[in-house]
Amino acid sequence: MIVKSNRDEFLNYLNDTSGLKAGDVEAVYIPETYEEVSQVLQLAAKEQKLVTVSGNGTGTTGGRVAPGGLILATDKLNQIHSVTKNLDGTGLITVQAGVLLSTVHVEAKRYGMIYPPDPTENSAFIGGTVATNASGARSFRFGATRNWVESIKVALPDGFILSLKRGEIVANDFQFNFSSGSKTYSFSAPEYLMPDIKHAAGYYSKPDMDLIDLFIGSEGTLGVIIEVQLKLLPKPEKVFSGILFFPSETNLLNFVEIAEKLSNENVNSTELLNATSLEFFDEQSLLFLKGKYPKTPDEAKGAIYFEQECTAQTEDSLLEAWYNLALEHEALIDSSWFAQNPKDDEFFKEYRHALPALINEFLSRNGVKKISSDIAVPELHFRDMMKVYHAHLDGSPFKWVIFGHIGDHHLHMNILPHNEAEHTAGKVIYNQFISEALKMGGTISAEHGVGKLKVQYLEQMYGKEGIKQMAKVKACFDPAGLLGRGTLIPETFLST
Ligand SMILES: Cc1cc2nc3c(=O)[nH]c(=O)nc-3n(C[C@H](O)[C@H](O)[C@H](O)COP(=O)(O)OP(=O)(O)OC[C@H]3O[C@@H](n4cnc5c(N)ncnc54)[C@H](O)[C@@H]3O)c2cc1C
Structure with missing residues (x-):
């Protein structure tokens, strides 16, 4: 694992395209394996240090701009694990979080397929696009990233790695009860009504939602997405x-x-x-x-x-x-x-x-x-x-x-x-x-996410009660509120 602890060495991790300025960051950790991701999170939990997850910094709302503490950068999680193609021409690609979106497009094309979501900025990391549920011009036909995520691996703030496959863990009237390894989780998803339009603001919520959808679009506040499996379509003639x-x-x-x-x-x-x-x-x-x-x-x-x-x-x-x-x-x-x-x-x-x-x-x-x-x-x-x-x-x-x-x-x-x-x-x-x-029943963010820039507007959208419900979900995975501090949920809500 690469560790940079001299600010001059890690200036390029301190911004995104929002113009927000980072705080007094101590070090940037750049793990090369999933075990190393867990180690960084465990260290942060032990020493009660804030951790901000960094993709490639193309975000527009300050999500990766750290208020202080540690930055966990996903650059070195950059392996393509597999591409498979079915007889009907559809397929799956499995990649680590730090693979470039452009690489996913190129790989899909190489096998005669496409990755349908087409966020404009190809230098985003795929993990960043899943964390923000990115979308783009082609989402008119294909919807946002969420529709194309089949499974993910996510490192939780205590270092535990959760593997989620779509369809395996589903809420019953907003309520999740599940076990993974030696852990048991029981919590309620937020119960606010999301607008039935293109929307990328706040935790996903539906009475019968899939757990994977809670992590997609959670903007680095619930866990570190380390691996994703994405659905591919046949390349049009x-x-x-x-x-x-x-x-x-x-x-x-x-x-x-x-x-x-x-x-x-x-x-x-x-x-x-x-x-x-x-x-x-x-x-x-x-x-x-x-x-x-x-x-x-x-x-x-x-x-x-x-x-x-x-x-x-x-x-x-x-x-x-x-x-x-x-x-x-x-x-x-x-x-x-x-x-x-x-x-x-x-x-x-x-x-x-x-x-x-x-x-x-x-x-x-x-x-x-x-x-x-x-x-x-x-x-x-x-x-x-x-x-x-x-x-x-x-x-x-x-x-x-x-x-x-x-x-x-x-x-x-x-x-x-x-x-x-x-x-x-x-x-x-x-x-x-x-x-x-x-x-008019609209959303404050249809694709770029809330980050730190739009936190006050999220409260306007969902009210204090909605933010409290988000904070409760977060507390289930991140009781000390160390991950992604300042993003999505105002600090004052973190102890509720
Ligand atoms: C010119 C331009 C055009 C753009 N066009 C579009 C567009 O068409 N559609 C669109 O949706 N967006 C667009 N964006 C915004 C941006 O590209 C997306 O938000 C992208 O998904 C961010 O990816 P990133 O790797 O750069 O993430 P970062 O900016 O590094 O991080 C974004 C957020 O995700 C979190 N995060 C990153 N990686 C992970 C991970 N592995 N696990 C957990 N959390 C993580 C960070 O903590 C942060 O909160 C555009 C940006 C630019 C500059």
Whole structure:
């Protein structure tokens, strides 16, 4: 095991992309075996030291930013154990937590399969994506990481390693009673009602939930995920994509409504219009992108990126279906882009991924932090939420962009302040967005998790009672509250 105890040696473990600053960290432990993970946790328990689990630091909400104590880094748990493929073309991959998401994609592809969740940041560790229940553009069709986790191994705060296979331990009316090795556990899952939308905030809760789902999305507060087994799908014969530009947001929203409806009706079809991704760029996003990609049409007030699986036989008819649907909704058809070959598909992906990087460049040029939302609302209220954004942002002094996973009614609203005063004013508006979204039955975080940045909003969402119930679950595994301190659960709740 590598141990770094000189701060200068471990500066790269002290941040993520949230801009939060770490506390007085004593050392970073980088175990190479599961036994070593247990040893670090046992040492921390014995000496009552805080432990923060570190993935690859691509998180946006400060989950891995340690308040002090020890950091347990998963970098060296980087073995691919196995890839198996069934006769029907589906399969399983078993990897350690520190394997890169990009490696999982490459391995799956090598065997003619895909790992369906596609969080944008490929340099995340797979353990980090499971700990945050990450999702991405393709979650419109495939859902979040949770749906693709078959089993995990998790090291609990006392060092005990729990192996969980989906379907083996299930709650009865929220109540878990189970034994593993010499240990017996009995506790109740939180009983709050999770919104029935894309959602990644707080511990999972359902009356008949699987224990594995408690650990998925628990953001390093219940245990260290050391190994995961993930489900894979057959690689589609072909995928094509397009970027459709619209002269007004109303046209665009009407288009999305129908594309979404058809996609849901035609699920699993490679013959009928059926998107795997439906992604949105607002007018401000296109202005940003135009700086790098001058072919972005001037007159566009918004754009949609779509992706569709097809076969050689169905490709032309599906292209025509997308073309006609765009035409019906008065898309700027002559300026829109339809992929003619795999190179075009790659370029469209690059165009979609370029926006967060361009925003980050703007922020570092101006030395300011963005205010960034991860709100999703039920479909019924999506247009209302858009109206709320416009009511506060149109005509305001702020620079902003709104983009993201419109098929999931989940957009990232980013205010990009020019200075500290604007940052403070932007925070006020952000709080209003959260309140409005919660009134509509929405979530404070659909994919990035709560981390340390959004703890106060989680309390707003679930109330003190909801947080107390989470704290009780945590106390069952981590009675001293040493793991992931400051993430998800405010310190004041840890002794309840
Ligand atoms: C440009 C960009 C684009 C992004 N796009 C997306 C996107 O499309 N979808 C999305 O969901 N996210 C996205 N993210 C956020 C980020 O990539 C994900 O949250 C990712 O899952 C974090 O993985 P990581 O290994 O970097 O984890 P870290 O940032 O290191 O940690 C994240 C949290 O997980 C915990 N953790 C990490 N590993 C483990 C483990 N093995 N066991 C227990 N707990 C652990 C940490 O303690 C922390 O709380 C994006 C980030 C960036 C910078």
